Amino acid sequence: MAARVYYYAESNARTTSTTTDFSTVKVTLPFTPTSGKTYAIFWSAILDGTTLDLFQKARLQNTTAAVTLAEQWSWVRNVTIATSNFGVGGVALFT
Numbered sequence: 001m002a003a004r005v006y007y008y009a010e011s012n013a014r015t016t017s018t019t020t021d022f023s024t025v026k027v028t029l030p031f032t033p034t035s036g037k038t039y040a041i042f043w044s045a046i047l048d049g050t051t052l053d054l055f056q057k058a059r060l061q062n063t064t065a066a067v068t069l070a071e072q073w074s075w076v077r078n079v080t081i082a083t084s085n086f087g088v089g090g091v092a093l094f095t
Helices: none
Strands: 039-050 055-062 067-075 083-094
Touching: 039 055, 039 067, 055 083, 067 083
Parallel strands: none
Antiparallel strands: 039 083, 055 067
């Protein structure tokens, strides 16, 4: 079996946006996939919001093909809490 190749990218700086069109790119993971191979992409994010935000979104996007691989939303249920934090993420298969 050939050795596995791992790619990694992260950003720990907080980013804010008031848009709803996913125009803010938080992290980019550049790589050239091998044709005919399947890749497992493990991703996660911490979303935070205030009583003014009410919902937050995170999306795993293939920007080359303009395809959404995964997307998660969270809503602030208790608007009396000043700030709500939500962990989101998952595994997406990319071929």
